[in-house]
Amino acid sequence: MFAEEEYVQLAALQHFVFCPRQCALIHTERVWAENAQTVLGKLEHGRVDAAKSESRGCVYTARSVSLISHQLGIKGVSDVVEYRQTPDGELVYPVEYKHGRPKKHLADAVQLCAQALCLEEMHQCHIPEGYLFYQTLRRRYPVVFDEELRRETRITIKATREMLLGGNLPQAVKRKECTSCSLLNLCLPLPAAQPISEYNDRRFNAIVSES
Numbered sequence: 598m599f600a601e602e603e604y605v606q607l608a609a610l611q612h613f614v615f616c617p618r619q620c621a622l623i624h625t626e627r628v629w630a631e632n633a634q635t636v637l638g639k640l641e642h643g644r645v646d647a648a649k650s651e652s653r654g655c656v657y658t659a660r661s662v663s664l665i666s667h668q669l670g671i672k673g674v675s676d677v678v679e680y681r682q683t684p685d686g687e688l689v690y691p692v693e694y695k696h697g698r699p700k701k702h703l704a705d706a707v708q709l710c711a712q713a714l715c716l717e718e719m720h721q722c723h724i725p726e727g728y729l730f731y732q733t734l735r736r737r738y739p740v741v742f743d744e745e746l747r748r749e750t751r752i753t754i755k756a757t758r759e760m761l762l763g764g765n766l767p768q769a770v771k772r773k774e775c776t777s778c779s780l781l782n783l784c785l786p787l788p789a790a791q792p793i794s795e796y797n798d799r800r801f802n803a804i805v806s807e808s
């Protein structure tokens with residue numbers, strides 16, 4: 598069992614896979630900044646959250662569902678959980694709405710898999726797959742919760758908890774994800790080979806120009 602402060606937010610897992618430093622900045626340092634992508638994403642999420650839960654035929658669509666796993670020490674909110682009645686019983690699967698289009702990294706899939714692990718514990722069921730709905734394409738893509746993704750998700754949960762509880766802030770090293778990161782101007786990442794003194798000079802200049 599986990600103490601209250603040891604529970605990891607589902608959104609933090611997505612941030613950690615995207616970039617551990619971004620995760621620490623948001624969840625430990627409480628730093629946030631918007632860019633065009635995050636603003637669009639918020640507007641799109643607002644529309645999803647405003648819709649009501651509903652039943653259509655054999656499917657009940659629940660929205661903004663609170664999730665928790667006491668075994669894994671994670672909690673958060675799922676955009677949508679669908680409950681489908683079939684001749685073989687009820688199928689449960691999470692659906693997460695995302696801005697943009699499918700990405701090469703596993704950040705969205707790990708977050709969705711963590712939602713499924715919560716639902717499996719809450720409903721004592723097995724969930725073989727879920728869906729990521731990409732707003733730009735207006736399409737949803739199935740994500741299979743195979744053993745590999747489940748293992749990756751458990752490893753991510755453990756690593757995220759250790760980093761956040763330890764208060765660790767990974768170094769600001771430039772990576773390909775930086776171009777789409779809304780924290781770019783606050784983080785000021787450097788190419789790996791550049792000395793830390795150069796980073797401090799740039800950080801100082803940025804603070805001075807903001808004040």
Ligand code: SF4
Binds near residue numbers: 616778
């Ligand atoms: S700018 Fe780059 S290194 Fe900094 S938080 Fe964003 S993705 Fe991570």
